[in-house]
Each structure stands twice: as structure tokens, then as C-alpha cells.
Amino acid sequence: MNREDFLMCKDALIYLDNGATTFKPKQVINKVVDYYTKYTANCHRGDYDISQKVDFEYESTREVVRKFINADSREEIIFTSGTTESLNMIIFSFMRHYLKKGDEVLITKAEHASNVLPWFELEKEMGIVVKFIPLTRDYKVTLDNVKAVTTNKTKVISLAYITNVIGDVRPIKEISEFAHQNNILLCVDGAQSVPHMKTDVLRDDIDFLAFSAHKMLGPTGVGILYAKKKFLEVMPPFKYGGGMNIKFESTKELEYKEVPLRFEAGTQNIAGVLGLKAAIEYIESIGIEKIREHEIKLREYLIKRLKEVSNVTVYNEASESGIVIFNLDKIFAEDTANYLNHYHICVRAGNHCTKMIKDDLGVKNTCRISLYLYNTFEEIDKLIDVLKNSKNIYDIIL
């Protein structure tokens, strides 16, 4: 749908790597170009008209994001450089002070590196214990499995809403209810979910949420950290510098701004934030439910058609998102991706920054197809034709 808005949607190119990043519609590109050509100025610093315009655009993006994820207050929206920085802020600023030695954090082996490595570092640094919630045979998380590893030392559950390899949608609302009944905080990596399904932090009672603009039609280099205000009020800043302080004296007396500006030191990625605003407005003009519906139809069609290809193994048939991982029998994933590239089909090969899932999946590397609104049934037909002809793969790639 809406392919005419995307300059990258050229006929010859079939882009199936939306889990990595997405194309940008002209509305987003125009917004960024307008900032650079019509009202370039820093924000929160100037008294002139174009600076006021930037302040308005920047701060109104906070409101647009708030509404998009149904947060209580715009002060709960912090702009960061991406999901990775958002998660690092949560873990190294808030959790470092909140947790004590011996406290347990639950994650899974299917999490992205950004929701694993900061926890591992904190474990080394302060002696928290990172534990893995076991996955089902379909690599999913169930509430029972969460309960099975929860102890009276469990203080945080940190999960992707949708994982970037398996593409399963986690029962976050159920987990949240259980967590809060047991005085456990819930941190959610929304990088693969916020762009693809309705996010409602109040409905799901999420304590912390991280996501990126570039995976939802926005510019690269911008992310969002949502946290309940009561947590932001006690969270130390992650970075210190200009824009986040009220005063500092030679006597070392200092005072920082209120939430959320306290967390946005230095000149922010203003063009990126404004582009994010245009991206959300664009998604809302179509309707996130409609986008999800389209992706699910595409997925069902893709799975059905992949079954026609005798040498294909799909590893995540039971998932409910636009992510499908597969391999061709006896062919290394990278060779498959190179072969598809020959036909201008872009897929991702590898472990997708999720290096621990191999323990459960039994295979280290796969090809990942990740769909979005502008993908079509015709593109899937073309992919299937190419896969069906893969007997000659080595004639093409060697």
C-alpha cells in the first residue's frame, strides 16, 4: 500500500529487510528538508522566530509520540539516538541505582544484543543475576514460563514485545500484571513492535519502553525512551552538558532542568525528531491497525507460498508478525542472501544481533524476511519464483 509515497519503491527492488530499517515516505523526507532549508535553528536556545518554530515542532513531536503510544504525559517521552541508547539509559542510569547485588533480572535467549549486553555488563559490575526465561518449542514466552523462573529476588523483567528473529508477539499485558503484583518492573524493547502494531503503555502498564524512529519510516539516529514519570523523577541523567542544566557555579552549585529536558543534554537530532513526527503522522493517516492487518495477510501468503518450495525450512511458522526466518537446505544463509540480491531482493542473513537464540533454534544463521506496509503480494510471488529456481544458486553466486 502507498508505494507512490516511497521513492525507494522502485520496480526492480524488492526490499524485505524492514526489521533492519525501513524506507522513508516523501512526507518524512520533506519535513527534514524543510527544517534544513526553511527554519534551521537550535531548539530551547533562541529568541528569534525560526528558533521558536523549531521549539514548537520539537516539543509538539513529544505530544505526537505520547498520543501514539498512549502515555499519560508528554514529559514521559525522552528523545535518544535509538533503541540501543534508550535501553542503555534505562539499564545504566535507572537500574544501576535501583538494583542491588543479588537482585535478579529476567530476559530470554531471543533478545536483541541491546537488551542483553547492558544487563551482562551490569551483572559483572554490581553482581545482579541475569536469568533466562525458558522458551516454548515454538520459541515463545508464556506467563507460566515467566513464573517458573521468578523468585523473591526477581526485580525486573526485560523483554522485546516482538522479537527481531522469531517475530513472536509476547503476552506483555499478562506478564505486566504478574510482574506488578510481585513488585517487579517491566522493561519493553519495542523496536520491532511499535512500528507494526498498536502500542498502549497504559493498557499494558509498561514501566519502560524503548523504540527507534528509523524502523517506523522515520530518520536514522532518533529513538524514544518512555518511562513512567515516577521513575524518571529519580533517574540520574545519562549525559551531562548543555541544554539539561539550569545553573552551575564555580562553587560547584548546580541545578538540572526538570524531566524530560534533564535527559537531553547537548544539541539533539532535531531534524530526526521532526522527521519522526512526520513518520508518526503518516502512519496514523493510514492507521496502524490497517498496517498490521496488511502485514499479517502478507505473512500468511508468504508462509503458504514458501511451502511450495521443497528445499525451504521455515523456523518460525507459529509467529504472528511480519518476520519470517528460513534457510534453503544445505545452503549457507549468506549465500542465499547473495543469490536473492542477484534478483534485487534484499533480505538479511545472519544471526540478526540475537546470538543466543541458536541454543534453542539449533541453527546459527538464517535468512530473515521482514515485511512492511509497502510490500506486495507480487513481490512475494517474485521471491518464490526465485527460490524455486535456486537449484542453480551456485551458477549465480560463484
Place this chain on the structure above:
Amino acid sequence: MDSNIKRELMIENFENPFHKESKNGKEFIKANTYNASCIDNIDLYVRIKDGKIYDAYFDGEACAITISATSLMVKKIIGMTLQEARNFITEYYHMVNFENYDKTKLGNLLIYEDIAKQPSRKKCALLPVQALEKSLEICEEGGKNDK
């Protein structure tokens, strides 16, 4: 060389690689190389004795080009003196970079002579020699050189 012959040799060495086995014995020098931009990752195991490559193995997960090139390299280097191995590495780099090189030093690895025409695959073909370079460095730094 005919492109069909090249391809067959690559496929044969990818599907039935030579000495593809981990060797964790102390007598082996282990060197890992990987491509930062993709997922090729190999370990080369070289046993050096009396100034010669006495034995070599490799293991890992990688594409058809990396696996086949490593298999052919392992076959080629067994029995080489350290100087011959260094010369081999130099000539291989020259070949991949389209510079003048001594064809007599490379044997079946000549099948990668055109690999750099696909820039994304050049790095795949270079992984085995980079692992060999590392192994020789480890040896020179006082690593294992069985007398």
C-alpha cells in the same frame, strides 16, 4: 581457467571440505577470522614443527567461497616452510588485488583470481589467508613451533 571448472572445484570443496575439524590439542595454533559485515567465521588450526607447517585443519560456519577457499588453502599449505607460507600469502593477496603475481605459487587457489570483481565476495576469499597470517604471527611471537 574455465568458469565451470572453477565453480565445480568451489562446490566440491564447500560440500566436502578438506580437514574441516576442530583441533584443540596444545600442539595446534588456533587463529580465528571473521567478516565484520557478514557472518563468515572460521578457525584455522596449524601445527608448526621444525619450521614447517606440519599439519592444518579448520572449522567454522561460512559461505561457499570462504569454506572452499579455506579447504583448498589447508590442502595447499601442509608441508610448506614458514617462508613458503609467507610467499604464498603475498602472492594470494596480489592475485585477489589484480596485481602481478606468481601463478606457480597458488595451485588450485587460482580459481579465485576474479573474485574481486564482486567486491562483496573479496572479503570472503581473503578470510583463510588472513587466518594463516595470524597463525604465523602467533608462531613468531613465541607461540608454538615444535622442535
